[in-house]
Amino acid sequence: MPIHNLGYREWKGELESSSTRWSVVAEIGIRRAWHSSWLRRMMFFAWVPGVIMGFMIFLFEQSEKNDGAAQDILRDLTRVMMQPGEREQAREHGADNLANELARAMNWGATPAERRHSFWSALLLNLFRRSQPLILIPMIGIIAPPLISQDFRSRAFLMYFSRPLTTVQYILGKAATIILYLSMITLLPAMTLFFVGVLLSPDISVLSMTWDLPFRIFFVSAIIVIPCTFLSLMLSSLTTESRYASFSWFSIWIFGFLTYSVVNQYSTPGNFSIMQCVSLFHVFSDVAGWMLDPRLAVAGIETQLAMLGMLTAVSIAVIYRRVSAPMQV
Amino acid sequence: MSPQPMIQFESVTKLYGRVLGVNDITLELAPGAYGLLGPNGAGKSTLLNLLTGQLLPTRGSVQVLGMNPRNNAELMRRMGFCPGFEGMYSSICGLDWVVYLLEMQGYSRADAKRRAVDCMELVGMNEEGRCRSISSYSRGMRQRTKLAQAIAHEPELLILDEPLSGLDPIGRAQMTDVLKNWISLGRSVIIATHVLHEIEALTQSFLLISGGRVLASGTAGEVHELLFKVPMEILIRCNDGRGLAARTLKDGLAEAARVTDGPQGDVVTLTTRNASALSLGVAKWIQEGDLRVFEMRTADDSLQSLFNSLMKIHRGEI
Numbered sequence: 134m135p136i137h138n139l140g141y142r143e144w145k146g147e148l149e150s151s152s153t154r155w156s157v158v159a160e161i162g163i164r165r166a167w168h169s170s171w172l173r174r175m176m177f178f179a180w181v182p183g184v185i186m187g188f189m190i191f192l193f194e195q196s197e198k199n200d201g202a203a204q205d206i207l208r209d210l211t212r213v214m215m216q217p218g219e220r221e222q223a224r225e226h227g228a229d230n231l232a233n234e235l236a237r238a239m240n241w242g243a244t245p246a247e248r249r250h251s252f253w254s255a256l257l258l259n260l261f262r263r264s265q266p267l268i269l270i271p272m273i274g275i276i277a278p279p280l281i282s283q284d285f286r287s288r289a290f291l292m293y294f295s296r297p298l299t300t301v302q303y304i305l306g307k308a309a310t311i312i313l314y315l316s317m318i319t320l321l322p323a324m325t326l327f328f329v330g331v332l333l334s335p336d337i338s339v340l341s342m343t344w345d346l347p348f349r350i351f352f353v354s355a356i357i358v359i360p361c362t363f364l365s366l367m368l369s370s371l372t373t374e375s376r377y378a379s380f381s382w383f384s385i386w387i388f389g390f391l392t393y394s395v396v397n398q399y400s401t402p403g404n405f406s407i408m409q410c411v412s413l414f415h416v417f418s419d420v421a422g423w424m425l426d427p428r429l430a431v432a433g434i435e436t437q438l439a440m441l442g443m444l445t446a447v448s449i450a451v452i453y454r455r456v457s458a459p460m461q462v
Numbered sequence: 463m464s465p466q467p468m469i470q471f472e473s474v475t476k477l478y479g480r481v482l483g484v485n486d487i488t489l490e491l492a493p494g495a496y497g498l499l500g501p502n503g504a505g506k507s508t509l510l511n512l513l514t515g516q517l518l519p520t521r522g523s524v525q526v527l528g529m530n531p532r533n534n535a536e537l538m539r540r541m542g543f544c545p546g547f548e549g550m551y552s553s554i555c556g557l558d559w560v561v562y563l564l565e566m567q568g569y570s571r572a573d574a575k576r577r578a579v580d581c582m583e584l585v586g587m588n589e590e591g592r593c594r595s596i597s598s599y600s601r602g603m604r605q606r607t608k609l610a611q612a613i614a615h616e617p618e619l620l621i622l623d624e625p626l627s628g629l630d631p632i633g634r635a636q637m638t639d640v641l642k643n644w645i646s647l648g649r650s651v652i653i654a655t656h657v658l659h660e661i662e663a664l665t666q667s668f669l670l671i672s673g674g675r676v677l678a679s680g681t682a683g684e685v686h687e688l689l690f691k692v693p694m695e696i697l698i699r700c701n702d703g704r705g706l707a708a709r710t711l712k713d714g715l716a717e718a719a720r721v722t723d724g725p726q727g728d729v730v731t732l733t734t735r736n737a738s739a740l741s742l743g744v745a746k747w748i749q750e751g752d753l754r755v756f757e758m759r760t761a762d763d764s765l766q767s768l769f770n771s772l773m774k775i776h777r778g779e780i
Contacts, residue, residue, distance in 0.1 A: 165554065
């Protein structure tokens with residue numbers, strides 16, 4: 134009778150290239166984050182504004198076909214959301230809420246192509262400026278803080294780095310975790326909205342009028358997601374307690390917003406103060422506005438872009454330093 | 463020409479601020495199995511972290527398999543590490559954890575899964591166990607999972623930090639068998655522990671480390687010989703401490719004695735180089751009815767005594 138050797142068996146096979154190793158780190162992060170029921174709920178609610186805006190695109194297309202009912206609904210919707218006197222203000226200073234932008238979109242442009250472009254841009258602008266940041270902030274507050282800090286605390290980083298994994302691959306994997314979730318609430322709904330618009334349009338020629346929007350959506354998403362990702366990862370890498378990273382993350386937004394409000398009260402309208410850059414909420418709002426609608430006059434856009442670039446660079450440098458020398462934490 | 467050493471430490475010192483981790487270690491180890499023996503805080507983990515490149519030496523240089531281990535992906539492909547700490551995510555299952563780590567080694571998802579299942583079975587993790595979340599694991603199961611991930615990619619050099627701690631006797635026997643099998647395949651292993659008998663079955667080569675220095679190296683027999691020569695402290699609680707101290711000193715069974723009065727009898731601490739002769743002597747006096755003993759045990763861990771003595775030798779006190 135042959136006796137089977139049940140002991141150690143050698144493996145003979147080919148190893149894969151190292152270029153996708155970061156994706157394993159990302160996969161672990163994505164799966165662990167998805168265990169949070171709060172994250173799943175947020176993901177659901179993150180799509181509600183997109184669905185509403187999809188419905189508005191439907192109404193817009195119906196109104197363009199001279200559907201009286203749709204025109205009435207869209208007009209009423211705009212009127213309901215308008216503040217007294219804001220229509221005039223919007224015309225003078227550009228838009229600062231959904232109703233104004235809708236009004237502007239409806240008043241601008243003589244041809245259907247111009248109107249459509251304006252209307253879609255206005256909707257996308259609202260998605261990026263108002264609804265999504267409100268979900269993005271708490272979502273990162275859930276996903277990002279434990280990503281690196283918990284590895285430091287549990288010393289899981291030693292397990293990672295006892296593998297053929299470089300510091301850059303580790304950081305890339307952690308960043309990809311956040312980028313994926315954020316893309317699902319920024320890039321994906323906006324792109325879906327755009328394609329819904331195309332599908333609801335009378336013919337495919339609409340693509341020739343709106344071809345620039347997907348690119349704009351991509352760049353706006355990137356300019357919001359990348360700095361947020363690295364800032365939150367930096368906070369996570371600075372501590373072994375994820376709650377401190379969460380606290381710092383929310384503080385940055387809250388205190389930034391409050392500082393902006395105070396500075397704004399004492400500054401001359403239309404003048405840009407560098408202090409306004411402390412509010413990430415307003416910086417992202419301005420940058421998104423500038424990228425999606427070039428007709429919007431945004432004061433200090435170069436400074437704001439430079440600030441975002443610097444924030445990202447500093448965050449990456451700090452993360453790299455911390456991850457390269459984890460034993461010093 | 464002599465073969466390339468597996469590990470080379472050249473005047474390596476590691477300081478954590480003002481705290482000394484390892485102190486001026488110069489060492490060359492050929493491929494093989496080694497036990498790194500030392501009490502808690504001896505510098506074992508620092509030495510292992512220097513080997514895995516997690517720590518940079520403050521002074522000197524470390525070479526593992528002919529390479530600098532710092533941020534060296536190529537070396538990590540050839541090395542397996544079973545840490546003494548947890549280092550695992552509690553929310554995922556053990557099998558997934560091993561699969562992830564194998565994927566980081568470059569295994570495809572399907573290969574990694576097959577390999578992880580094989581290795582977890584090898585370390586005694588059944589299907590029910592390996593598919594549960596790590597948070598529900600006992601300490602022994604965590605140890606097994608860590609060992610499985612360390613051996614799964616077939617490293618040339620396996621570094622194990624306290625691999626048998628937390629395992630029950632059956633688990634220890636199983637793990638010992640796995641490691642014996644591993645060593646018999648001609649692979650190199652370094653096992654850090656503070657319990658000598660745990661690794662005696664695995665290797666005959668030991669490095670004794672204490673106070674951040676490699677104090678001695680040799681075989682298990684040589685360690686036992688050293689242990690035998692080292693003075694040992696025996697604590698005896700009895701009805702006549704002073705009488706016992708006098709008799710042992712008179713008969714040459716002890717070199718020094720200390721007597722303290724306790725609420726439950728006198729406590730005598732005897733320093734001896736021949737514990738068995740002392741035990742026989744005490745047993746004889748009990749039998750003769752001259753002495754009532756309530757408790758008798760070693761006052762210190764024998765290995766700790768050995769390390770203390772070796773430190774004294776290094777300081778020139780003995």
